[in-house]
Amino acid sequence: MVNKDVTKVCIGRLDELPEQLGKTVYIEDKELAVFKLSNGSIRAIENRCPHKGGVLAEGIVSGEYVFCPMHDWKISLEDGIVQEPDHGCVKTYETLIEGEHVYLVY
Template sequence: MKKVVIGSKEDLPRLTGKAVVIDGVEVAVFRLSNGEVKAVENRCPHRGGPLAEGVVSGEFVFCPLHEWKICLTDGKVQEPDPGCVKTYPVEAEGNEVRVFLAEESVKA
């Protein structure tokens, strides 16, 4: 796993996504209302909508293009819509936020 510092918690407003690029991989990072930080790939499986621009509700983000509801914990799209997105482990220690990517996820 590759661990990358993406900034501080203050860089992540609550209930708003932030897109970050880590070695060519675009990741959407969210700080939930409870302060927990989640990271998923920044691409809806339906039409590629930028999830970082979506509306956050609880542990879900709604794609800004067609409002598909995606769980930020497991990446699954809410039924009846099919699909899922990659999720990435996040570590928030002190004020520093780190995202972990599997080595095979990193683009050359």
């Protein structure tokens, strides 16, 4: 049963997402950073670092983390939490792969 309050939006084809690199995606008023990890999973997070607003889609990906390109803050792509000693978080979004397409679910 599908929750009627859930929105599902196609954000591209799976083969269009570069592995280990971010892609900026705009959905309504949201700017997201979308990543295809080396294990094939897709992660989507808010595209601004909580520190100084660095564009996270331009960051370096390592495992399940992205490093902000401005000041190297390490942010979890799973839960959006910044690794200590820094602090803060970014919003994460659920993604779904159906066939060759990737969807954002919110």
